[in-house]
Amino acid sequence: MSESKRYFLDVSYKGTRYHGWQIQENAYTVQEALEAGLSTYFRNPISVMGSGRTDTGVHAYSQVCHFETDQDIDREKFLRAINGILPKDISINSIREVKTNAHARFSAKNRSYVYRMILQKSPFIEDYVWRHYFNPDIDRMNEAAKILLEHNDFECFSKIHTAVKHFRCEIKSAHWEQKDGELQFHITANRFLRGMVRAIVGTLVSVGLGKREPEEMHQIIESRNRENAGKSAPASGLFFSRVEYSEDIYLD
Template sequence: MTETKRYFLELSYKGTPFHGWQIQGNAYSVQECLENALSTYLRQKINVVGSGRTDTGVHASMQVCHFDLVDAVPSENFLKGINSILPKEIAIHSIKEVKATAHARFHAVRRSYVYRIIFRKNPFLDQLAWHCFYKPDVEKMNLAAEALLRHEDFECFSKIHTDVPHFRCQIMSAYWEQKDGELLFHITANRFLRGMVRAIVGTLVEVGTGLRAVEDMDNLILSRNRALAGKAVPAKGLFLSKIEYRKEINLD
């Protein structure tokens, strides 16, 4: 009789060389790379399910995925072994067995992103932050970000022609932080739409540079019109930073 166990992996990756998280027929993805490495190391076909997708060039300081393992358990040297197979842009940090019904995507209750902006050329951050040539008004951008907490439908920030049943998201926090010469945007929600964070950042930067009034944010969101929102900022500054789950997914 076969026995199947489910495991959660916590990993991080630099998204620069990948065409996003999800497997695609003609492009190199994080998911494909991870599945190939796991299948090689564990000597059985492994399919992984991520907590969510990241677009081309987007990074993850924390991503979570699950996979099933049949009639086997990872060895105590699993992390060392799998990381030696994976490319330098991907690192697995932990593995834990969870309930057979636990799902990396559907059981995630909160997801957080960080967007990084720098204001002077930095060769060490060239692929990890957006170099902005003007300093926006952070106070105005934080005032505008408060509007995100008053609404639930964010179609105006979603990529068009996306296949989702609805555009409702519950945003728990959204704010800007100045830290060590960088400007960081933090946002946490139960779910995100495709391109949503980059469009929000682009819109808020327009507020900070005087191209858009703070008071316009509510009407923009209520319009549900992507054409009225700001231009999406570059993918290289965006990081998936945290995934949170209920304790019920853990083994007793």
């Protein structure tokens, strides 16, 4: 029997009809659909481990997960076949062999999200954006976003009753930009808490609308109280956009 090999998959998905990434009882998830497709292709049970969890309705441009198999893989044939098996709202973009100790979650250096907001109605992208009726001040939002980099405990932006040992995250960058008729928020950190990005976006938009001052971000973060932050932005506008790894984990 061939020795088992570990592979990283780069996966995109539209999260609208899924209850997030992680398998759970009585709910259809991206991980469940992906494992079912892989198990069909390899004709053996296949489990995957993702680089992070996305909540219900959240999308991914580039989610990474790993799996193992002792079967030989013709990559071109695999990608063509597996994308024919998977639902139309999930695609595998690439497959790479990695060292057997490489881990999609624990080997990740940084993770990035992008949040998309539009100010004019567009029936073609409603599932992928937050349609907002007022125009927030992007300069005020960026002033507030810079304050995120001065802190490392973000309990105030976390969903309550989560099974985490601590609420510390190292945010590397956070900024808003106007692009292609949208307001887009980009954020990169070593890790994220459950609901964190959507809570940050909701809080920053309240700053952009003049409901809070940018410097209030200090007090909100230092309070460690979710009730002091803004309402969470809708899941539809959030995309898991990138995961970074050291190149030395790859074998190809």
